[in-house]
Amino acid sequence: MRATGPQGPVAVGGVKSQSILAALLLEANRVVPMQRLIAAAWDDDPPAGAQTQVRNRISALRRAFRDVEAATEVIVTSGSGYALRTPEQRFDLGTFEAELARARFLRSAGDAPRAREALADALGLWRGSTLDGLTAPLMVEAAERIDQRRMGAVEVRIELDLELGRAAELVPELTELTVENPYREGLHALLMLALHRAGRQAEAMAVFRRIRRELVDQLGVEPGPELQRLHRALLDGGPVTLSKAAPSRPAMAVEPARTVVPRELPAAVPGFAGRHAALHLLRQRLPQPSAPTTLTVITGIAGIGKTALAVKWAHEMATAFPDGHVYLDLRGDSLNRPMDSGEALGRLLRSLGVSAEAIPVDVAEAANRFRSVVSGRRVLLLLDNAVSEDQVRPLLPGNSGSVVLVTSRSQLTGLVTREGAAAIPLHGLTGGEAQEVLTHLVGAQRVHAEAHAAGEFAKLCGGVPLAIRSASATLIRHHDLTIASQVEVMRVAAEREPFDAVTGSSLA
Template identity: 35%
Template sequence: MWRVVLYARKEFPSSISETSEEAGTQKTGRVFCRILGPLQIAIDGKPVRVGRNRQLTVLAILLLNANKVVPVSTLIDAVWRSSPPATADKQIQTCVWRLRNSFTAAGGPADLIETDQGGYRIRLSDDDLDARAFEKAVRGARDLAAAGDLESALAEYQRALSLFRGQPLADLPGPLTYGIAAHWEERRFSVLEEWLDIGLAFGRHSELIGELKPLVAEYPMRERLCAQLMTALYLSQRRAEALAVYRNSRITLINKLGLEPGARLQELHQQILAGEPIDTPLIPQRRVHHTAKTPAQLPARAQDFTGRRDLLPKIASDLRGEGGARVVALTGCGGSGKTALAVQVGHDLHQYFPDGQLYADLHGQTSPVPPHEVLCGFLDALGVPEQRVPAGLAARAALFRSVSATKRLLIVLDDLAESIRYETLLPSGDSAVLCTARASPLKIPGLVEYRMGGLPADDALDLLASLVGTERVFTEVESARRIIQACGRLPLAIRAAGARLRARPHCSLRAFADRLTTHRSRIAELTIGPLDIGARLATSLDQLSPACRHLWMRLGLCHLEHLPEWAASTLSDLPAEETQRLLDILVNQHLLTVAPGDPVNGPTYTFNSLIRDHARRYGEKELGSSATEDVTHRLSHAARRWRASAGHADSHRKNEGATVHGARAV
């Protein structure tokens, strides 16, 4: 049932034959004893035959009490229980004599078993007995985890768990071994759960699902295992399966024990049900703090990442360039996939930045993280002791530049706030910075910016297919195209649509597309758990001034596909220069897009279809039911005036042309 990967090494041979191969022909007299499975003794890697029955029982009791004197009376009780023969002590003496002969004949030390104070003692170091080696490895793993070296801690836990080969002392049935087996079974479970916690904290949730599923199926009443599987599934975007694990565990607990799940499991269930972010579990009584010498802080890449084939090589080329720090920014509206692209690029370029990758989520649209806090985390990740980190921002920035001067790092700054200056986070030396933001971070010098909108139609279709199944999408490909268009081809909205469709396996794509195009609030239909495109867009609105927000909502109520400057000026009730400034802000926030215009009439502006729906919904709610009629009336009058003015100007130009032509003729 234990599917943990086995890691063999000299101290922890996974079988006696392996020890024999490693030792070769060299005779060292080294002893290795196993009780975490069938009892086995190896000397120089070769198994030692120690007989059966009494000798095996005596050896087992000595090993269970290694380095302690075991009274003869205890050995007699273990062999004969309540009815020992009159010669029991002599027979125990004979058993010990035969064991010593077996060990010395195999090349072991003659004094491995000592006689002392009315009993016997077997002398072994921590590396000579698998049970002691197990405890030593567990202590080492916990120390590594507490120091923040999670990767080494995982390996040490795996080495410890690899020492188990089945039920302890499985070849010695009886009351004595039943209790021992139960003790070690629980001990193994406890350590396995610690290992799983570390794996989750290290971000290996997808890999651990295969380990956890059979364990939970066999032990559905172990709530910690259930919580770990629920966490791994939820963090792997398998929310429905996580909820199913809770339901099955609850049914089992009620049916077998008449109990509801514990508070921790119920709380986790509610968080997943509400689509809230959850913390990965940590080792009990320990707070894991990662301080790797070569940091690798990037989040896991999206396994179903799709599209952006035109951007990937350009961004990678800019970041790999030589000659000092490079800064690349990915900007776009909420839900356009900036973070996923940044993480994808970061993982693709891992080999180009041998000194590590630093990552910080700056929460720019909600509660921006101050630069001095980010610098503290970066310095800690690069191995700077806490007592050496200065208090002031300028001093921390200077120290960060000094530490990074000789390194080649990739620094990913996710979700920059427009209002906060993050220049202090720029490294020196041959490092690169990749940042994401809603608005262009123009304050950062030397910036190369890539503006991101919706996915190309074919890429958006591929993403939907990866979420709901290729056959289902391409059976109704036209309806699928309507869905992605209704999503504005924004990755987050497409993921929400995919989640809705996965939850409705019998719903046709045509019916869902009809619902999206006729639903009064398309944004609400494209919100499921953390996939909330409305919340992402709402944070951008919070950055707008009242005048800018008012103009954006009025533009959303227009039925024009392309919005000329004169239309915006008509609706803003402001001078043309001020209207242009507001339009620039909306474009910078990716709430409007500049479309090509003609030289005479100037540029026009367009909406992403989903953002237009959002603007219209806000406009109807905040400006009143008559707002749409008012906007239409204003634009009609303005259009007539503009056409008349344009006609007059055209006539004037023709007259001027005729006059010039006549003058030339004369």
């Protein structure tokens, strides 16, 4: 494990820190629970303060990455876990998978030379054993899975080399690979084919005899159908080619989407109040199963409650979407780099059961695949914190009876004019609604006892739910503090700095 920045190596700590970083990278852009991070570092024998040690190591990693790229937080907290946010081209495994997808696309398009080049680029990322030095079983298992993907890519690259007429120069490499992997039948099949095409028939037959002897003596099994078919073709003197159904292409296989019903909605915000008109409009937007996809855009300033409204309605109507609920934070706020459409499509397809290796790298192709997967399914898709129309458009299903909710600080008028989206602009809560939120936070007794001060409190917060919750923090911590005294503090703060400085930099 190592990290490199513009100025050279980045200190990522010792083996435990490297294991935690590796666990985050293996699930890049997804939340990794605390227990999995502990298992990555200590397996089933963690110390008493393992959670604290993980948090300390995460803090050290954050500082190291912040020194390199101060503009964004690479490791973010989510619930009791953490997620490492980074584009796939920023870490080797992500680049490897992207190059495999590019090779798959190029090969399907008949461009063998460029497909071979993409695979060579992917394999060129290796500089030794995968996750070398990380010995927890979780890391060892992950390394074995990655190595299997690597060997599958090696086999496909060799197949392409054979297609390009390079049989003779492949023989030394394949000979070495079969020694290192004595039971991997796909490599032996490729060696037999390379020897045959290089005019070395007797040696090709000897490869079969050798692998058969190894399999029978050591494992008690005969060679598989592909090796036996190649052997018969050599004996018969007929065409000697790889079968189209050869089992030696795990890195290029396109899996059908598994039947996965995602349930990804965040928890509803406690103490939700008001928004009756908006909820009524959303309920009217529920389509019939055979109707086109329904698109609704909820807009407003930071903290106004866009996500809270969307999640509230989504939970209310969850049973209307038997094929799942998918949530995706597009990171269109000021604290994070917005998610590009390619990454977003990858996340959506994985949520719907498509394996990572089957996801096209081309955005247009991935969008087509997404529409195919969603077709005939009734799915609720919540796209939170969108930054632009162009970010959202590739993520829209076709005519499937699904519903897409988009939240954004921008108006996204293009989605309204071109895609027929309904726009729901959110403004501040009314005085009564704001007091409902305050009542939930600090209790009805305190609000009723200081009804006038509670009204002033709500006015100073501008009816912004997040501002109400932020300003209530002191009242929640100090039960003997009066609402009136907190109002005075807020008045002084409002005179010193603009209102949005009072609300802080929390997300909408």
